[in-house]
Amino acid sequence: MNKIMLPVWLPLLLVGHAAFAGDGHDHGEEKAAATVNSPAAPRLVMESTQFELVGRLEGDGLHLFLDDHASNAPVTDASVELEIAGQRINAEAEADGSYHAALAHPLSEGEYAVMATILTGETSDLLTGDLDVHAVEAMHVEPATATSASGWGFLPWVLGLVFIALALVVFTLRRDRHQRRVQA
Template identity: 45%
Template sequence: MQPFSLVSALSLALVLGFTPLWALADDGHNHGEAPAIAAGPAMPRFAATSDLFELVGVLDGQKLALYLDHAGDNSPVKEAQLELDIAGTRVPVTRVADGEFQAALAAPLAEGVSPVTATVVAGSDTDLLAGEIDVHAAAHAHAEPAGRRNALVAGAVAVVLLALATAWGLRRGRAARAQRLGGAA
């Protein structure tokens, strides 16, 4: 049986190094749809909780989505009224559905941490919630895309495999030469 030649080893290393692992699985090994991956940095958000309520706000530019749940069972609060204050400015809130509200800020929030207070009135329950929203746009501006990072890792793996295959091929070549020289004497 003929051992691998150096060219065969290098070719195999290149093929394996540049083949994505997901390409090796067939249809029978599919685990369903992959979860969606966020394309950019996470949007700023805040959470304010008490014994009665939990309020989460997600900021998208000047739009604010608000979600109000009961602290005990995480169910949406029905027929609630919500008043919101961010950094000392009252923000008008509109009810969208049970436990869901939206608001529009008059101006973008300043970069940094801003205090948030909310007054919740739901039936006979009234509560004051407090939290903070942290807005740092520059912190995520230089995040490296995942695709580029994956390509760099795949390239590094290919280089390592190529180096190993080259070293193996050189060693095998030297051994074969030594055996030929030893056999001729």
């Protein structure tokens, strides 16, 4: 009885095509790329042995988070005063435990030295740092040049794999036919 034995790897090739998603099935890659490539608001980070102050420039001011440096616990009952670009700003405590420092004048593009005076019931501290304000165009990151499956960038790889698979199938079938001739 002549029996053709297929190689063990052949079923893997037949189901391997399932890994390629078609149009409309990006599984969030484009959304993730848009998130990574979107411009970030300018950030401010200042720390000392007592406090850590982190801020983000948002529209009319800075949104600030003040933490105890040792425990990383939020400090919600402090008096926070900022000096930036010639403006003295008293930050107001927000309901969520953060602070908001409203700017009298918007900041133009450039780098600004920032000084923060922190006063709590037990301690006081002076923090310094820099805020680098970018234009939106300068913050934009160009998307990666890698092509997605919907852009047909995978086609040469698929064609190469199909060619290799067909060559292996032909080789296996010829070898089996040759062995059957030798046995007969």
